[in-house]
Amino acid sequence: MRIKRTIDKIPGGMMIVPLLIGAIVRTAFPHLADGTVFKSSFTGGLLTCAPALLAAFYICLGSTIEFKAAGYIMKKGISLWLGKIVLAAVICLIIKAVVPDQNHMFLGLSALAIVAAFSDTNGGLYMALMGQFGKKAEDVAAYSIMSLESGPFFTMLILGVVGLASFPVMAFVYAVLPLIIGMILGNLDIDMRKFLSQGQSVLIPLFALALGFGINLKNVISAGASGLILGLAVVVITGIVLVLIDRVTGGTGLGGMAAASTAGNASAVPVAVAAVFSGYRAIAATAMVQVAAAVIVTSILVPILTAWMARRAERKAHEAMKAPIHM
Template sequence: MRIKAAIDKVPGGMMLIPLLIGALIRTFFPGIFDLPEFQSSFTGELLTGSGALLAAFYICLGSTIRFQATGYILKKGVSLWIGKIGTAFIIALLIKLIFPDQNNLFLGLSALAIVAAFSDSNGGLYMALMGQLGKKAEDVAAYSIMSLESGPFFTMLILGVAGLAKFPVLAFVFAILPLIIGMILGNLDDKMREFLGKAQDVIIPMFSLALGAGINLTNVVKAGFSGVILGLAVVVITGIVLFTIDRVTGGNGVAGVAASSTAGNAAAVPMAVAAVYTGYSKIAATATLQVTAAIIVTAILTPILTTWIARRSERRSVRG
């Protein structure tokens, strides 16, 4: 049986399918989560231990982030990173100023889901697109800077600074510590980077299963539709902002549009944030579904838009 090949045909399949399996278990067999035998078992830990799995994932993810960067990589990476984080922050401020209920803005979307989806780009998608359509190898390497977006830290920071949540200082420290540990290990030893970098792909379906086990599918239709709207908003809004920034900093706009997506690991952010700030605990499951839908939508639309921009740029350069 070609199980992995079938899963890989689904955009974000290694995250989405285990998440749906976990959600099916929670929806149709909710009683097992209350059984003492289940709670004390390895199966119970697998389906409810998303925190430990996420911590391990962020260590592995951090190991792939390199400290060194050339001038071009630094300029490209920093400008796109600031554009992505800055856009999410401005949106968070607008939510705070305009909407009285930040947990139910439009179609059930929350500030948590919106900031999580807007603040992190899909690194694998960006590197694949720039490897194919970029003019320089450094365009791909620019993600070494942009990958700092990964994890719940900047989502927490944006929500906190915008006044949408309150986090103690130690919460920020402990939220980013696994990522920093991974970064240190990966930069001190190339073998550790290779070892830990491979492990993150294995952990993704594991924590996705645990995240899904906290989701009741009775809300999936509403969350899925609002997630599609969220994904469209990410592509359009960040696409325009990052395209402009890329052009202003000397690029042709392709790299900016290639970063107009939502990272696969962003689906884990709502639960991670809710574990620190209880004000989001009731909406974290719905936000996870919405962000997951946004991930899929951007994984489909971002490559289409990036390819169109690249071809348009090539036609202009030929005419010029």
């Protein structure tokens, strides 16, 4: 059986296929992760410990990056990260101005769901796509900066539901530390670079499986048209903005398109926000399934569009090479 060859034919297949398998398992056995025996097992660790697998991936990835390339990582990572956060803030302000009701509902979507979906990138999908279509390992590594989007902090900050005075500096440190460790090891010893670099491709389907296990497909289906609209809006609006930002900062636009998605962990953000702001408790469950629907929609559309952009760029480059040179 040619399993790998078949998966490789799917854009971002090493991310998408395990993600869907994990979601199917979670849907078929929704209470599987509730048992302490399962959580303490190797199987439980594989399906529920995505952060540990991602940390291992960053160490392997970091080992392939030379210190002189760190500037490129910072430029691409910060530009795409700021693009996501600022865009979500602008959309939130527009919704607040146009829709005056308490939950600021628009097309069946609350501001809570919209900001949660727009402000957090699917890092596994981004890394898988840039690993397949990007030109540099640094394109993949840029997500070490973008990973700061993860969690409810920026959603709460944008919505203004809590009075946080400053961003925790250590969050920056912990986000990039595995990558830095890998970079140090790879730059100190070329044998360590060769050894660790082999782990990148292996870890992508493993952490994708764990991310998928956090998604129940029944909840995604119940979100209906509103979740579909949210996912389409994330792809179209953030896609346009991030592609332009990526090109302005020296990229090809592929990084921007690959980042135009919603992270799996974003579906938990509405509940986390509602825990600190009671005004959103009535709509938190609905917002959660709408964001989960956006995760699936963006996971399907973003690889297709990124692959299309990559083929288009290759075709243009090939045509340019064949064009006659006029003296």
